[in-house]
Amino acid sequence: KYCLVASRLQKILGESPPVARMDIQLPIITDDFKFQVWRKMFRSLMPALENLTFDPDTAHPNLVVSEDGKRVECVEHKQPVSADDPGRFDKSNCLVSLQSFSGGEHYWEVTVGDKPRWALGLISAEAGRKGRLQALPSNGFWLVGCKEGKNYEAHVEHKEPRLLRGEAKPSRIGLYLSFEDGMLGFYDASDEDNLAQLFAFHTRFTSTVYPFFDVCWHDKGKNSQPLVIYAPEPEAS
Numbered sequence: 001k002y003c004l005v006a007s008r009l010q011k012i013l014g015e016s017p018p019v020a021r022m023d024i025q026l027p028i029i030t031d032d033f034k035f036q037v038w039r040k041m042f043r044s045l046m047p048a049l050e051n052l053t054f055d056p057d058t059a060h061p062n063l064v065v066s067e068d069g070k071r072v073e074c075v076e077h078k079q080p081v082s083a084d085d086p087g088r089f090d091k092s093n094c095l096v097s098l099q100s101f102s103g104g105e106h107y108w109e110v111t112v113g114d115k116p117r118w119a120l121g122l123i124s125a126e127a128g129r130k131g132r133l134q135a136l137p138s139n140g141f142w143l144v145g146c147k148e149g150k151n152y153e154a155h156v157e158h159k160e161p162r163l164l165r166g167e168a169k170p171s172r173i174g175l176y177l178s179f180e181d182g183m184l185g186f187y188d189a190s191d192e193d194n195l196a197q198l199f200a201f202h203t204r205f206t207s208t209v210y211p212f213f214d215v216c217w218h219d220k221g222k223n224s225q226p227l228v229i230y231a232p233e234p235e236a237s
Contacts, residue, residue, distance in 0.1 A: 046176060046195075049232040050108040052097045052211055058087045058129070059095035063215055069098070073226035074218040089129045093217055096123060096210035097229075106177045108211060109189050109230035112146070113171055117223045119145030119155070119214035120173055122184055125207050135214075142201045144173075144186045145214065154186075154199045164199055172230060173198075179205055189230075 053069030061078035065071070074093050081088070089095065112118050124140030135141040135155045143155040150169065153161035166188075174189035185200040218224045 046107045046174075047105045048107070049230070050099065050106050051232055052099050052108050052229050054213070054229065055087075055096055055098040057085060058089065060089045060091075060093045060215075062093055062218075063095060065095070070229045070231060071226050072213065072215055073224060074215045076218065087129065089133075091131050092133045093215045094129075094133070094213060095215075096212050100125065100208045100210045101177060101179055102208040103179045105179070107174065109172055109174045110213070111172045111228040111230055113225050113228075114149065114169075115146070115223060115225035115227070116149035117145070117147055117216040117219070118227060119143045119212075119216070120175065120186070120227075121155075121212050122175075122177065122209040123212040124205075124209055137201065137203060140207075141212070142184050142203065143212065143214070144199050152198065154201075162199075166198065168196065170198070175211070177209075179209075 054065045054072050056065040061081050062074050063072055064075050110120055121143035127140030135143050146152050152164040156162045170188035170190050172189045174187035176185040182204045186198040188196040213227055
C-alpha cells in the first residue's frame, strides 16, 4: 500500500500542469517546490507511530531503563541484575524493545538529542547477544549509528562502516520497516513534517526482528545522554 501510494504521488508531482490561460498569472512549479511538497507529504504516508518500550530484561547491567520504558541511559556502576540471562547483552551497552515484528509495515522514532555516540536499527531474534557484537547484516544486525557527534555511518558488509554524507545533525531518528519488502529505512525526523532519508537497507528478513538500541558507553559523562523512544500523541477522547 505504501509503495503504491508513494509511486502515485511521485507520478502526480512529475506531471506537467494544464495549459494556462494567457490572462491568468500562475506560480511557476519548480523541481525544488515539487521536492519540498513530496518531503512534507512523506510522513503522512508512513504507518502510524509504534508505541515501543524498552525491554529491561535485555539491557546490559550498566543501563538503566525508566519506569515507563521510554528512556534508557548508561551509568557508571552496574545494576544488580544477572548478566547470565540468555536474552541480556553482557558486553555491549545494548538492549531491544519488548515488541517484535514478523511481518507488515512499522515506523518508530528515537530521540538522540546531542548524544555523540549511539546506534539504532534491527536485530534478528536468532542473532547472538553475548560477547563482543559483530554488528553486520550477515549476523542479523541492520544498524545506523553516530560517532563523535558528527560522523554518521551504516554498518554494512565491509571491514569499515559506510560513512553517510550530509551536513544535518539529526536530533530524532525515524525508522521505517517494510518486512515483506525487506526494507529498513532511516530518516532524520527532527522536523516531523519534513523527513529526510539517511540510509536504507534492502534485504530479506527470514525471522522475527526486534528494534535494537546501542546506548554506547558513558565515556566518563561525555556520552551520558539518554536514548528516548518518541511516544505517539494520545488519541483525543
